[in-house]
Amino acid sequence: MSRQLRHFVEGIPCHVTVRGVDRQDIFSVDGDRSRFLTYLREGCEKHDVRVHAYVLMSNHVHLLATPGGPASFARTVQHLGRRYVPYVNRRYERTGPLWDGRYRSSWVSVDRYFFACHRYIELNPVRAGMVQRPDQFHWSSYHHNAGDRSDLLIQEHEEYVALGEDGSTRRSVYGALFETPLSPSLIDEIRAASRLGHPLGSDEFCRRLEARCGASLRPGRRGRRKKLEKGSDPLF
Numbered sequence: 001m002s003r004q005l006r007h008f009v010e011g012i013p014c015h016v017t018v019r020g021v022d023r024q025d026i027f028s029v030d031g032d033r034s035r036f037l038t039y040l041r042e043g044c045e046k047h048d049v050r051v052h053a054y055v056l057m058s059n060h061v062h063l064l065a066t067p068g069g070p071a072s073f074a075r076t077v078q079h080l081g082r083r084y085v086p087y088v089n090r091r092y093e094r095t096g097p098l099w100d101g102r103y104r105s106s107w108v109s110v111d112r113y114f115f116a117c118h119r120y121i122e123l124n125p126v127r128a129g130m131v132q133r134p135d136q137f138h139w140s141s142y143h144h145n146a147g148d149r150s151d152l153l154i155q156e157h158e159e160y161v162a163l164g165e166d167g168s169t170r171r172s173v174y175g176a177l178f179e180t181p182l183s184p185s186l187i188d189e190i191r192a193a194s195r196l197g198h199p200l201g202s203d204e205f206c207r208r209l210e211a212r213c214g215a216s217l218r219p220g221r222r223g224r225r226k227k228l229e230k231g232s233d234p235l236f
Contacts, residue, residue, distance in 0.1 A: 008070035009107065009212050013052060013157065015102040015117050015194055016073060018080075019060035021097050027058055028092070031055045033139050036061075036084050043079030050155040053118045055125065055140040062107065062121040066157070077103050080196025106193040107209060113190075114159050115177055117200065118145070120190050123182070134178065146175035215229045 020026040027033045033056045045053055053061050064136075064168040067073050077099075085098045108117050122145070125137035134142040139142025144151035145160065148171075191199040199209055 008067070009209055011066065012147050012209070013064055013066045013108045013110065013114065013117075014073070014105045015121075015190070015200065016063040016065060017060060017194055018063075018077065019100045021100045023059055023100070025058045026060070026088070027056060030138075032088065032091075032136070033088055036080070036151060039080055039083040042083070043076035044153070047075040047078065047197055049073065051078050051141075051153050052155065052157045052160065053121045053141045053145065054153065055121050055137070057124055057128065061122060064114075064117050064121055065173075073105060075104065104194055104197060107199040108199055108203070109205040110157075110159050111200070111202065111205070112202045114157070115174075116182060116186055117190055118160075118174075120182060120187065121175060123178075144192070146171050146178070
């Protein structure tokens, strides 16, 4: 489950997904989510992870975060494994793993894709039919980024800070982005990058990453890209 990034590039945010084993719920009540956020904040502070956006769904979690080192995500997830998993196992008298394999991650370009991924994450409950608007779902970063509730987990990315000279302006400008829906093709791009662990960005962004890593990070040219199975859970 916890493995350091195969290739680390300083200062580049990642879309990270952690899901429950066999698509089972990892949160049953609000208290579980509250406990998870406490442990997540502990792990991020200890292992140098800057979280910019998040959502806690019933059976999975999305983060948009920037790691400070190649093992930052792995050690943070290990921290959750030591703290949150035993809590769940004791509370619900269960045994065995809670996570479905290792976490998924994909590098995210800060040009077109950064705010697209930001919104994709915070719109998860809307796409899942849980609420009609992102502000109606309590357990996401939307309330910090576009509302009036400060969230200790969030460290605002430079792109977000550049939206305005003060917090009120930034929240207003960011909230206005939600007036334009994400296109189906863009949603598919974000899902595919997350599922396959490939960078989310332009060809030029991918080429720069590959030059810095000294390795290919994009899908191979042989064969056709696998599609999501019809009816499969796209993780919203």
